[in-house]
Amino acid sequence: MNSSSPPTTMKGAPESTPLGSADHVVVEGSMKAPPSRYESQKRRDWKTFLQYLRNHKPPLTLARCSGAHAIEFMRYLDQFGKTKVHVLSCPYFGHPHPPSPCACPLKQAWGSLDALVGRLRAAYEENGGEQDSNPFAARAVRIYLRDVREGQAKARGIPYEKKRKRGKDVPAAGSDVYAGDAGNFQDA
Numbered sequence: 001m002n003s004s005s006p007p008t009t010m011k012g013a014p015e016s017t018p019l020g021s022a023d024h025v026v027v028e029g030s031m032k033a034p035p036s037r038y039e040s041q042k043r044r045d046w047k048t049f050l051q052y053l054r055n056h057k058p059p060l061t062l063a064r065c066s067g068a069h070a071i072e073f074m075r076y077l078d079q080f081g082k083t084k085v086h087v088l089s090c091p092y093f094g095h096p097h098p099p100s101p102c103a104c105p106l107k108q109a110w111g112s113l114d115a116l117v118g119r120l121r122a123a124y125e126e127n128g129g130e131q132d133s134n135p136f137a138a139r140a141v142r143i144y145l146r147d148v149r150e151g152q153a154k155a156r157g158i159p160y161e162k163k164r165k166r167g168k169d170v171p172a173a174g175s176d177v178y179a180g181d182a183g184n185f186q187d188a
């Protein structure tokens with residue numbers, strides 16, 4: 001018995017779809033669909049990066065960006081991170097669930113950085129950048145990401161390869177915002 005849908009026979013009833021009907025997509029005279037979450041996040045990331053370049057000292061243009069600058073940008077973002085990364089001297093180093101707070105810094109989780117790099121790598125080329133000079137595709141960036149992943153896994157006590165026995169690559173622990181293409185992530 002399905003009597004939850006509103007009556008449709010009423011004349012002059014408003015045509016608008018009730019809130020909560022997620023299937024309803026408004027197309028107003030154009031093919032413009034609302035950007036996906038990935039797309040809007042990518043645009044935001046790209047804007048943030050351009051902003052970062054504008055404020056860079058000494059001044060830095062997109063054309064002169066290297067992998068080193070991409071890494072510098074990720075380090076800059078650490079101040080906005082929410083992932084506690086224990087320093088070696090912290091008694092909770094290697095504890096996944098410390099019993100009390102400590103003074104260790106908050107950083108960007110590896111998974112967030114990995115996804116960010118994937119988005120910016122795409123954005124760079126979508127905005128006219130050459131594939132060969134893409135700072136986010138640089139080898140140094142891959143190495144940096146790998147180091148962050150291993151460092152965070154140790155600091156947080158996360159055995160990120162614990163499912164290795166299954167013989168399949170699994171997303172690493174800590175990749176809470178995993179949205180990238182970690183398939184390109186090579187353990188060189």
Ligand SMILES: [Zn+2]
Pocket residue numbers: 085086087090091092093102103104
């Ligand atoms: Zn700590």
